[in-house]
Amino acid sequence: MTTNDIVGKLWNLCNILKDDGVTYHQYVTELTYLLFLKMAMETGSEEQLPEGYRWADLESRAAPDRLEFYKILLIHLGTHGSNLVQEIFANASSFIKKPATLSSLVAEIDKLDWYSVHREDLGDLYEGLLEKNANEKKSGAGQYFTPRALINSMVRVMQPTLADTIQDPAAGTGGFLIAANHYLRTHNDFDALTDSQQRKYRNSTFFGMEHVQDTHRLALMNLMLHGIDGGIRYGDTLSPEGQALPTASLILTNPPFGTKKGGGLPSRDDFTYPTSNKQFCFLQHIYRGLQPGGRAAVVLPDNVLFESNVGTDIRRDLMDKCYLHTILRLPTGIFYAQGVKTNVLFFTRGDSDKGNTKEVWVYDLRANMPQFGKRTQLTEQHFAEFEEAFGNDPLATSTSLAKRIDQGESGRFRKFTREQIAERGDSLDISWLKDDSATEAQDLPEPAELAQEAMNELDAAMEELRGILEELGMEEAV
Template sequence: MNGPRSREIVQKLWNASKSLQGGGVTYFEYVTELTYLLFLKMLEEVSRSGRKLEEGVPQDCRWGSIKSRVGDDRLTHYRAVLLKLGTSPDVRSPLVKQVFQDAKTSITKPTSLTSLITTIDDIDWYAAEEDGLGDLYEGLLEKTTSERKSKAGQYFTPRALIDCLVRLMKPEPGEIIQDPAAGTGGFLIAAHRRVLNLTDDLTTLGAGAAFFQRNSALQGCELITGTHRLCTMNMLLHGIDTPIQPYDTLSSEAEDLDPADLVLTNPPFNKFPESVFRTDFSITADQRKGPLPFVEHIVRALKHGGRAAVVVPDNVLFEDNTGRRLRTWLMDLCNLHTILRLPTGIFYAQGVKTNVLFLQRGKTDRSNTQAVWVYDMRANMPAFGKTRPLTVADFVGFETAYGTDPNGGAERTEQGEDGRWRMFSRDAIAARNDNLDIAWLRDTEAEAEEALTEPEDIAAAIIGHLKAALEEIEALSEELEPDIVEEAATVAEAAE
C-alpha cells in the first residue's frame, strides 16, 4: 500500500470492526460488510472525479439514499438495497451485480450500521483518492487475510511474494495474463500495475490497446463467492473494468478462457471430494480436485512460448503415480527451468511447505526441460509469522541468482553443496523417478519454530503440521482404498 494516509484510514476502518465483534461478526464478514458500503461510497466519490460508475446504480440504492435514513428504517432499507442490487433488472452494471450477488448483511443492530456509515463518511476521501482507492482496499484485504488465516485450502499469497514473481516474470502490455485461482486478485492487480508503470498509465498506448488492457488482458477464475466479491471490488478500484469470472477452473467452464502469455497463480493446496471434469484433461482427468489438476490446467492454458510462475505444495514435487506422470509430462511439454523452495510459515500455517515452479511452454511437446535450477530459501531461514513477516528484502538473493530473463535464460552460477542455488540435469532428475523435492542443506525448521513467541504463530505451526501429516496419511490411503479416502474427505469438509 502506498501512502501513510491510506494506512491511517485502513487502521481507522479496522478499529471500527471492534464494535461489531461483540455481535458475532467475524473479520471476514466485517470486510465483506465494508465491501458493500465502501463500494457504494466509492462509486459516489469516483463519479465526482469523472468515472460515471454510479450511473449503473438506481437512485434509491446509492450511498446518499442509505445515509439519509435513520434507525430501524436505515437497516431495513439497507437490507432491501443489498437484495435489489444483486437481482433487479434496474441495475444495469454487471460489475455491481457481481459485487452484490447473494449479498446479505451480518449486521443486526441499527446502531452498528450507523457506526460504520459514520466512520466511512468521516474519511478524508480526497486524501484517500490521492493515495489510491485500490491501495486502501488492498490494505483492508491484507488485514483480513492475516486475521482469517486459512480455510478449505485457501492460503492467501503474501504481498512480498506476489511482487517478487511479477518482477521476475515481467508482464508486458498486450499480453493475456491469467490467474486460474485468483483469490482477491493480487497477482492480476500487481501485473496490471507493472503495465501501467511501463505505459505511463496506458497513455502511451493507442486507444485499442488501452481498451484491451482494461477489458481483456487480465483473465481468470475464482469459485468462492465471498472471495470473488472481494476480487471484483479490488480490480474495479484499480481501474480494471472487466473482473474475472466466478468459474470453477477444474470444470468445463474454464475451457473458454483465452490461451495465456503468462500465468501467475497460487492454487488451493488441499484436495477436495469432487472430481475434475475437463474434456481436455488427460493426466488428471477424473482425479479429485486439488493442486495436481491445477498444474495440468496451467500447462494447457499457456500459449506455445508462454510462461508461468505457480505456487504449489511440496507433495506436487514428490507424489507418486499421477503426480509422477504429471511431472514427466510437464517437463516434456515445458522447460521447467527453476524451482524456488519457499520458507514455511508464510501462508499462516507453519507446517505448510510450498514452492514456486517457473516454466515456459515449449514450441514443441518433446524434451523441453534439459536442466532444473533449485533455490533453497527454506533451510537456515527465520521463523516467519505475525512478528516476522515475509519482506521484499528476503527475496534479494533469489532474484539476483534468477537473473533478468523471465524464462530463466540469463547466465547463472552454481553455488555448490554449501550454497542455496544449484543446477540438476534432466538425467539426474530422471534417476530420481522425476521426484523434484530436492534438498541438500540441513533443515532448520524445527529450530526456527522454537523461536516463535506469538500464540497465533505457535497454534498455526501445530495446525500446519497436523494438516501435513493428515495429507500424507490421505495420500497413502488413497493408493490402498479410494472409497475410504473419499468418505474421509467428505467428513473433513463437513467438519470445516
C-alpha cells in the same frame, strides 16, 4: 490522514460489528458493499448504480428504517445496475442485525477524510484491508491471500508486458493480477496508448476465476479500485467453466491445497491424468492453458514435487510439454498454515510436446532461514538474491541460463540435468543444504492463543466430567 490511517480506522470499525455477532470475514464483505456505494459517490462513478439506491439514499434514511432499506438495496443491486454492480452484489445479504450497528458504520465511514486519499490510492487502501483480514487467524481468509512480498517477486522475474494475456485460475482476492497491473503501469507510458489500446488493456489483459462467491466479490472490488474492469469470473476452474478461460501468455497463481471435496475427480474431462488432488489438477490446467512460448510462475506444495504414480506422470508431462527451468524452495511459516512447505515452479511452454526440459535450476530459500510469522515478517528483501541469481530473462532461454552460476553444495542455487532428475525417479524434491534452523525451536503461538487453547481444553474436560456425573445422578454437584 494517510492511507494506512484510513485502513486502521476501517479495520477498527469491525469492533462495532463484532458486538453484533459478525465475524471478521463477514465484516470485510459487509464493508465492501458500503465502500462500493461510498467510493462510487467519491469518484463520480454513480451512473453504474440505479437511481434511488446510492450512498446518499442510504444515508438520508431515518436511522430506525435504514437497515430495512439497506437489505432491500442489496437485493436490488444484485439484479440492477452495471454488470460489475450486479456481480459484486450477486446473492448479497447483510449480517447486521441491529439498526444502530449499520447507522454507526455509515456515520464512521462518512467521517473519514476521503479527500486526502488520491484516486490511485483507493486500491492500496482496500488491499491493506484485505491483508489485515488475512493476517487475522480467526477470519480464515489467509487461504485466499498470498504474501505480497512473494507475489511481487514472482511478477518481477516474469516481467509482464502490454502484449501479454495474463491469467490467474485461482484468483482469490486478485493479488497476482493487481501486482501485474502495477508492474505494467510502472514500466510503461500509459498516456502514450491510444483509446483502443487503453480499452484492450482494461478489458482483455487480465483473466481469472474464483469459486468462492464472497471472495469473488472482494476480488472484483479490488480490481475495480485498481482501474481494471471485471476480469475475474465466478466459477470452478476444475469444472467445464475453467475450459472457457482464454489461453494465456503469462499465468501467475497460487492454487488451493488439498483434495477435491468428497475426494471426487474434477468434473472437466480434458485432463490427461484425472486425480482428486487439486494442485495436480490446477497444474495440468496451467501448462495446458499456456500459449506456445507462454510462461508461468506457480506456488505449489512439496507433495507436488515427489508424489508417485499419477504425480510422476504429471511431472513428466510438464517437463515434456514445458521447459521447467527454475524451482524456488520457499521458507516455511509464510502462509496461513504454519507447517505448509511450498515452492514456486517457473516454466515456459514449448513449441512441441516432447523433451522441452533440459535442466532444472533449484534455489533453496528454505534452509537456514528465519522462522517467519508475526515476529519475523517476510519482506521483498528476502527475495533479492534469488532474483539476481534468476537473471533478467523471464523465458529463461538457453543463452540466459548459460550465464547462471551453479553455487555448488554450499550455495543456494544449483543446476540438475534432466538425466539426473530421471535417475531420481523424476522427483523434483531436491535439497542439499544442511538445515540448522530445522533443529531450532519453532515460533511459539502468542500467549493469548496458548491461554485460549488451555481454556478450551479445560472446558472440554469439564463437559466430560458433567456427563459422567449426570450418569451417576450427581449433576448438581458441579
